[in-house]
Amino acid sequence: MSENANSCGTLYVVATPIGNLGDLTPRAAETFARADFIAAEDTRVTLRLLNHLGLKKPMVSYYEHNLRERGEMILRRLQQGESCALCSDAGMPAVSDPGEVLVTDALARGIPVVPVPAASAAVTALAVSGQPTGRFCFEGFLPMNRRQRRERLAETRDERRTLIFYEAPHKLVSTLADLLEAYGDRSITVCRELTKLHEQIWKTTLAQALLFYRENAPRGEFVLVVAGAQPPQPEAWTLEEAAALARSLAAGGASAAAACKEAAAQSGFAKSEIYRLLTAEAEKEG
Numbered sequence: 001m002s003e004n005a006n007s008c009g010t011l012y013v014v015a016t017p018i019g020n021l022g023d024l025t026p027r028a029a030e031t032f033a034r035a036d037f038i039a040a041e042d043t044r045v046t047l048r049l050l051n052h053l054g055l056k057k058p059m060v061s062y063y064e065h066n067l068r069e070r071g072e073m074i075l076r077r078l079q080q081g082e083s084c085a086l087c088s089d090a091g092m093p094a095v096s097d098p099g100e101v102l103v104t105d106a107l108a109r110g111i112p113v114v115p116v117p118a119a120s121a122a123v124t125a126l127a128v129s130g131q132p133t134g135r136f137c138f139e140g141f142l143p144m145n146r147r148q149r150r151e152r153l154a155e156t157r158d159e160r161r162t163l164i165f166y167e168a169p170h171k172l173v174s175t176l177a178d179l180l181e182a183y184g185d186r187s188i189t190v191c192r193e194l195t196k197l198h199e200q201i202w203k204t205t206l207a208q209a210l211l212f213y214r215e216n217a218p219r220g221e222f223v224l225v226v227a228g229a230q231p232p233q234p235e236a237w238t239l240e241e242a243a244a245l246a247r248s249l250a251a252g253g254a255s256a257a258a259a260c261k262e263a264a265a266q267s268g269f270a271k272s273e274i275y276r277l278l279t280a281e282a283e284k285e286g
Helices: 026-034 043-053 067-079 099-108 121-127 146-156 169-183 206-215 239-251 256-267 271-285
Strands: 011-014 037-040 059-061 084-087 113-116 136-140 162-167 187-192 200-205 222-226
Touching (some): 011 026, 026 043, 026 113, 037 067, 059 067, 084 099, 099 113, 121 162, 121 187, 121 222, 136 146, 200 206, 239 256, 256 271
Parallel strands (some): 011 084, 011 113, 037 059, 037 084, 136 162
Antiparallel strands (some): 162 222, 187 222
C-alpha cells in the first residue's frame, strides 16, 4: 500500500445474487448504503437491486466497452477520497468480468480494495455438480473467434482437473458440439438458471446434452461443469514380458522364487503363471 493510501477512498468489490435476491448478504446491502457511488456493469440491473433495498445512490456504468475511459474517472474519484462499490449484474465482480481491470489498476495506485463476497455461479455449480471438486479449472466464456476457441480447447484437452465454463443460451449448442469434438464423450453437469425459479441441474454426458439441446431450445444462463481428462492407462503386460523380467532378475542374482514374485507384482500376472512359463522355456532350451 502506498504512503498516501489512507487519503484514498476504498474500492469495495461487492458480490450480488446470481439469481435469487434473498441471497444478498447484509454486509453487501450495508456496503451499497455507505458507498459514495456505485460502479455497475449495467445500471438498469443494479437499479432494480437498489430499489429492492430501498436505496438511492449515484451510479456510473462500467463495462467492457468503456472500461478504460470510465475506469480512469472512477480511479480519480477514489484517489480524491470517495468510496465506490463495484458490482456486476450477478455474482462476484472481476471474475470473468471487466472489473478485473479496475481492481488491478486500483491496487497499482495504492487504493485499498476490499472484497464483500457471496455467491459465485462457478463455485455454486461445482458444489452441486457431482463432478470431482477437489481441484478445478475455471475457463469462463470461451472465445468467440473460431480459431482461438479451438486453441483454448486444445490447451485444456488433457487437463485432469474439473473444467467450468459459462455459456449463453444462443451459443450453447455450438459450445457443446465443440466440447464433444475436443474432449470426447465425457461426463458433464449442465446447470441452468442457478438459484432462480426454473433452476435445473442435470448430470449427463456431452453427447446426450448436445442431442437434447439440439431438439430443445436452450433458455437461461448456463454453467457447464465438465469432468477432467482421465490419466493415461499403462499398457498391459504380456505373460512373455513378465517372464522376461523374471529371467532378467534371476540373471542378476535373485532366486527364481523372488524373481517371479517381483515380476508378478509389476505385471499383475500370478507368480505361478510366470514360474510355469519360465520352467517350460528352460525345458525347451535343455
